[in-house]
Amino acid sequence: MELSRRGLFGGVVAGAALTALPVRANADPPVAGCATRIDWERFLGEQDLVWQRIPRAWYEGPFLGNGFLASAVYREPGANAIRFTVDHAEVQDHRPQFGNEWGVARLPVGRVLLTPRGKIAGVDLRLDLWHAELRGKIVTDVGELAVRAFVHAEKSLLHLEVRPTSGEKDFGLEFLALDAVSPRVIREPPPATLPPNPKPVTRTENGLTFVTQEMVAGGQTATAFRIRKLRGRTELLLSVDHSYPDRTAETAVRDAVTRAPVPEVLRYQHRRWWQRFYRKSFVSVPDALMQSFYWIQLYKLASGARREAPIMPTTGPWLEPTPWPSVWFNLNAQLEYWPVLASNHLELDPIPRTISQHRQILVDALRPEFRADSMGLRRSTDPTFQDAGFVGSPLHPSPDPEIGNLPWLLHNAWLSYRHTMDERILRDTVFPVLRRSTNYYLHFLRRGNDGKLHLLPTYSPEYGVAPDCNYDLALLRWSCRTLIDSAKILRIDDPLAPKWQEVLDQLVEYPADAGGFMIGAGVPFAKSHRHYSHMLAVYPLHEVNWEQPERRDLIERSLKHWLSFEGSLRGFTFTGAASIAAQMTRGDEALRYLREFVARFAQPNTMYFEAGPVIETPLSAAKSLQDMLIQSWGGLIRIFPAVPPVWRDVTIHDTRTEGAFLISAVRREGRTRFVRVHSEAGQPCRIRTGIEGPLRVRGCSKWRVQDGVVELELERGQEALIHAKGERDFTIAPVRITEPARRWGLPALPPGGSAVPVDISAALDNDGLSNEFTSRDGDFDGLGNTYPAAQLPQTGSVTDDGILFEFHNGDEASKNNVIANGQTLAVPAGKYVKLHLLAAADTGNVDANGAVSYAGGSVPVRFRVTAWQQRPQFGESEPVATTLMHTPSGPVQKQVSIFHQTIELDAAQQLAAVILPKTGGPRLHVFAITLEKPKA
The missing domain is CATH 2.70.98.50 (putative glycoside hydrolase family protein from bacillus halodurans)
Incomplete structure (x- = not known):
């Protein structure tokens, strides 16, 4: 029941409760010349x-x-x-x-x-x-x-x-x-x-x-x-x-x-x-799938994150079986919190606080000889940065001297500063810690015969080691540039400033070849790789960006080459590609990458897994959508920079940008109609509105337009409304959906229920899958060989010839198939015309007798299924086929398949159960069963 107003007065907590009665859905306060019409509950x-x-x-x-x-x-x-x-x-x-x-x-x-x-x-x-x-x-x-x-x-x-x-x-x-x-x-x-x-x-x-x-x-x-x-x-x-x-x-x-x-x-x-x-903010796009996905990610973030909470581990706060039970800092933690910025939810970001509170651990993470002037962050730790061992060092024997984790995490803290202009973040956290993390880099610079500064071999997550590693060159350039800018803002005359400038002036160029960015000097990008560590200069650092015409060819070649290697591409591959395409102002391409992520990897509730729960990827997809709608790097706010033409109507409201601006904007019928700017810090504002024709500005008397960019001089708390001449409708409201989609979750079965998946989860007894991190997880054929999980269906189901199968491909070490050994599997009682198997045999083909149980008794049926390393032998279709097979010693180039076999049933009788054959030598593995009802 809802608590009535009378009930509140009668309760012991009446005083506290009455301080915040619910606000009506349309009672948002007016903004400069704008009307908000958002029925939030609806x-x-x-x-x-x-x-x-x-x-x-x-x-x-x-x-x-x-x-x-x-x-x-x-x-x-x-x-x-x-x-x-x-x-x-x-x-x-x-x-x-x-x-x-x-x-x-x-x-x-x-x-x-x-x-x-x-x-x-x-x-x-x-x-x-x-x-x-x-x-x-x-x-x-x-x-x-x-x-x-x-x-x-x-x-x-x-x-x-x-x-x-x-x-x-x-x-x-x-x-x-x-x-x-x-x-x-x-x-x-x-x-x-x-x-x-x-x-x-x-x-x-x-x-x-x-x-x-x-x-x-x-x-x-x-x-x-x-x-x-x-x-x-x-x-x-x-x-x-x-x-x-x-x-x-x-x-x-x-x-x-x-x-x-x-x-x-x-x-x-x-x-x-x-x-x-x-x-606190609002986004509406005409694509129902992406709009609902975005809002579910905000719900997910607020369910899993708070400024005062621990940094989320890879699982978020929901803990499930996982090989990764802590916090990872070579991508995961950074991506988790990117959406809080534009969505105006910095109250969810614990990264600046955590860095500030646990600096001594960042010192102790280094070998003793570096602690006097440096800090570093191990790859994976608890939420306070605590772990065993030392941060990698190119001067010490190490298979993966990964030294970029702290500066990349500090980039998140820098963005928090830029989006609030709160100098306490800069003075107390970013500047002193970034100064020490940059010192750690300086220990590993050497001047080469070419007169340039070169970096000793370091590790590019998750590819390998290379001298002049692009991942670290990008972070070092960003670090030195940010330190120089920060010292000016804080009015600090730092004795290291000349060294930072020397690095910027003399650091070697990013190694590149015909494929674009290399991993580093002498190490080309030459294999499938889910991580965009070698392209960090492009995104998120923007050290190399699309607005540098001389860099465009390098960015385009690198993106195309990176995605050309299938096999290890994962969800955040496509969210990163979407954000890079958005920087390139290619809205159609960015949307295509996002839809590919959803189709291949997003689970029914929008969660994501790689051997276990990995929360950062769906959250980074929300950031990719934000990047399509608004960007604010490099001192310039870009309105609708990569909106696909099919999205003719878009609304954003109180979107936070660098410079501590809250931006509202509306696109109608393919044109940007107005932009509202609220300044929280009184910073100079440069904004590319995309508004066509002569402009009008309300609320700000000091403004000009130069090269398509509106420059505003706003005081703290001042607002301006920018619009085309003659525009009179300044309504902020949801847009009409033109691309419908089903809800997230689990829908009912198709109309009529002609295909009925059978729940066999209680009978699963074999793990026939392994992931790219450990090919020793699972054993399909008794010899330790397995299917590569990354190349199998990721979203809980697979459809072949119109038949839906429920497919288990989740946590590492989870069971995902049944080895046929005479088991009786109960089915939803009913009359069916066909039994559909998603199955494969292991060391040889299987041709064996099982049975189906009707109300009147059992009837023998033949189960005929091809071995996984062969092509179909019994007329099956081949809905799942891979390019790799995992062996105990690693992956090998070998196609292995899962087949769709059909068994005829007696539609005149009520089916009660399926009795699997007993298979011993070659074994039959059943991944899913679906029953087909007669046509209505």
């Missing part, structure tokens, strides 16, 4: 995710969070239950001597299991973005369970409400604690020398249950929860806290649960925060 409701099928994994289901406490919702694998994961961003180990994979890894907390009395038959769920709440129902064969859940926006509280129908009144609800062991265990066992953390201890006091996890390193994790049954509903209220080195977590969760206000007030507080959050 607009965001159109972006909601909807599930009409049961999500099978974290990458399919709803997700909730507040930057600390987080929950993902999906079916409990192999069970008749729904899992609500319980994770917390601060829960980690604290033994850095064992490294980031074990000693400072994120650790699991537990899960809530909702177990119906009847068998789950379906779901109807909606993730309401406007209210940041999951609502809907779980349908069983004896009734329904109506559910509502949210993680409070500002408190460590998960609230779950369940309302059962009479047939489900005896459902189960329980919390299961998990051992505090790194999720890296999916790849390998913990080090023998790592003492395990104690088992969690559970006890109940006065209706409140505590689960306390003591840590070997000191400190503790505590969970407290209360389950109440009230007038036809059951409510769970749960809190998690982690304390280190103190043991105060249990007290914190006790207070959080016992002092929590009534659920109606909790929900009200929660909604108020989220509705204020969304109103």
Whole structure:
């Protein structure tokens, strides 16, 4: 129920609650000459995710969070239950001597299991973005369970409400604690020398249950929860806290649960925060797929990030089995936070604060001989930069001297300064830390016979080592230029300034060949590579950019050459390519790359994986969309620089740019109609509006137009409205959708349900896939060989000849196929004309008898499927084929396939089950089964 105004006056929290009653949807304050007409609840409701099928994994289901406490919702694998994961961003180990994979890894907390009395038959769920709440129902064969859940926006509280129908009144609800062991265990066992953390201890006091996890390193994790049954509903209220080195977590969760206000007030507080959050900026494009994707990423960011929270690890706050249980700084952390800038949500960015608070760790990360004047950042650490070992050094034996992570992270902090013009960020964080990280580079510069300064061999993530590595040359140039500019702003006469200028004047040019940017001197770009480390000068640093005519050919050749090597391209390959194309002002190309990312890699809930959850890629896609709509690098704001012509209408509102400007702009019928500029810092404003014809400027008397650029002199807090002569409509509103798309989530099966996928997840017993990071994960054929996961379907399904198969290709070490050994697989009862198999045999073809079970008895059927290394032998189609096969010693050039085989059924009889054949020598591997109904 909603809390009434009368109810508020009667409650003990009335005073606090009345300070912020909900704002009407159309009550946005007016801007200079503009009218905002945004019905926020309706607009965001159109972006909601909807599930009409049961999500099978974290990458399919709803997700909730507040930057600390987080929950993902999906079916409990192999069970008749729904899992609500319980994770917390601060829960980690604290033994850095064992490294980031074990000693400072994120650790699991537990899960809530909702177990119906009847068998789950379906779901109807909606993730309401406007209210940041999951609502809907779980349908069983004896009734329904109506559910509502949210993680409070500002408190460590998960609230779950369940309302059962009479047939489900005896459902189960329980919390299961998990051992505090790194999720890296999916790849390998913990080090023998790592003492395990104690088992969690559970006890109940006065209706409140505590689960306390003591840590070997000191400190503790505590969970407290209360389950109440009230007038036809059951409510769970749960809190998690982690304390280190103190043991105060249990007290914190006790207070959080016992002092929590009534659920109606909790929900009200929660909604108020989220509705204020969304109103800080607005984007609307006529492409329903990309528009909803963008808003889901903002929801995801605010669920996973806060300025005061830890830097997100690769998984975000949702912890699942992963070989990467910590924070990675050679791309991941940087990309995670880029969208906060233009979206005007710097309250979500912890990077400047974290750098400022943990400088000594950045000193200690270097070998002792460098600590007097330098700082560095290891590749992967906990959120405070803590880990074992030292940052790589070209002067010491190292397979990958990766020294660019700190300056690249400082680029994020620099962007935070540029978008706020808050000199405290520059003075207290960026300048002093960048000065030391640049000193680290200076230790490895040498003057060559050509008189130029050259860099000793360093590592280009994730390609290899090269002298004059382009990745580091770009970061060194950016660092020296930024230090010189910062010293001028801060009025610092730094004795190192001449050295920085010398580097800019005498540093060797970027190594390049016919293919564009090389990895470094003598090391061409010559293999498939997902990372754009060799092109960092172009994006995001803009040291080499499209507005330098002499550089355009180099940029174009490099982009084309990079993408010409298939095999290891991944999601962020295409988001990076989209942003580079946007810099090139090619909107159609940028949109094509974004759509390729969505089609090949984006999961049903917009999550993404590479062996495990990797949160940065979808977030970077949101940044790519922002780059298409507005850019502000190099002292110039560009309005709609790369909007594809098919997007004839676009609206942006309060988009933040460098110089601390908030920009609103509207494109209608293919033309930019007006641009509103609000100055927060009184900086000079240069803006390329794209408005055709004579211009008018309101609100600013000091302005001029030069070479198509409007230059404004605005005071702090002043606004200007730029528009074409005669333009009178200055409305900021959502645009009409001209490219419809289905909602994100899991839609119902196709109309009529002619193709019915069979859920075989409980029977999966073999891992036949491995990723590019470890080809030893899995064993398809008994010889250690596997399919390359990167070349198999990434989005949870594959369609062949109009038949939809559900395909498992998720976490490393997860099971993804069934080895046929006489198993009986239950199917949705019904009459079907065909059984469709997605399958392959291993060491030889399989021609074996199984059976199908009808209501009247079992009937033998033949299963005839080709071996994976051959071409079809039994009339199958070949929906999945790769160019590589993974072996225990690495990938080899070899096509391996998965086949689509069809078995005729008796449509006059009710099918109950499929009985797989017993296969021993050559084995039959079943990846998916779909049943086909008779035509209506």
